[in-house]
Amino acid sequence: MIREPNDEPVPKRTAWLLIAGGLGGVAAGTALSITLTTGFLFIGFLGGLACAIGVTGLAEHKWIALPAFLLGAAAPFLLTFGGHSVLMQRIGHVEHCTVTHTQEHPFNKHPSVDYTLVCPSTTVELDRNWDERLNIMEADVLIGEPLQPVFADQTRWNLLLVTSVPLAMILLIPVARALRKVP
Structure with a gap:
């Protein structure tokens, strides 16, 4: 998805569809991984990568690809394992x-x-x-229904850590949009 200066720009509609589908994939994969089995984490991972491709295409700049892919790959894992721990602390x-x-x-x-x-x-x-x-x-x-049970002595996650990576992933979208407008 790294583009050369002479390449055709990625259509905005395609970039937005990748971003929306990617964020939906992250949400669905995370929710299924927390409640059913961690095998659904793969759906979240693919969604994170699709979102990263969409953000990179929307921005039309090479340098945004690395942070987009790092955040897209990290978000599903943090939301699944950290989110499960935080939710179990609250409702379990x-x-x-x-x-x-x-x-x-x-x-x-x-x-x-x-x-x-x-x-x-x-x-x-x-x-x-x-x-x-x-x-x-x-x-x-x-x-804590409907979440998967865990041993009570396992490591606890912090809510700020769990929400910071997905929030940074979402905040990268307006940055990419602003970069597309810059000549």
């Missing part, structure tokens, strides 16, 4: 759960342990890295 509640089944995977490339926990409100399946496995057969779990 802690339940003390008992481990009923474990399945260890010590010889995988990334060793882990899968746990089945029985909580007062539901049964939960979670996994942990091998080095962070539970020492006792009990754990505190953050549960």
Whole structure:
């Protein structure tokens, strides 16, 4: 998408469609990743890249491509993992759960342990890295429908960090629009 000075400009309509579709893809991929499974993160990632291509085409300047692609690639990941953590801090509640089944995977490339926990409100399946496995057969779990449950002791994200990258991604659009008008 890096353009040469003699190239035809990207039509505004195409650039705006890429931006709108990209932002929609980021929103849909993030929402599905938080509620269903992180496999939908790929949709958000593709949306972020489409938005970056649209911003670069709208601006018609080479230098905006790097920040657009960095923000487009980072936004889905921050919104999915950080957004999930922030939402669980706000709407989730802690339940003390008992481990009923474990399945260890010590010889995988990334060793882990899968746990089945029985909580007062539901049964939960979670996994942990091998080095962070539970020492006792009990754990505190953050549960908040419709979000995926997590262990309560996992790292907490900051709302400012989570919202800053997508906000910068959106603020790059008026900058690109202003750059298109500059000869």
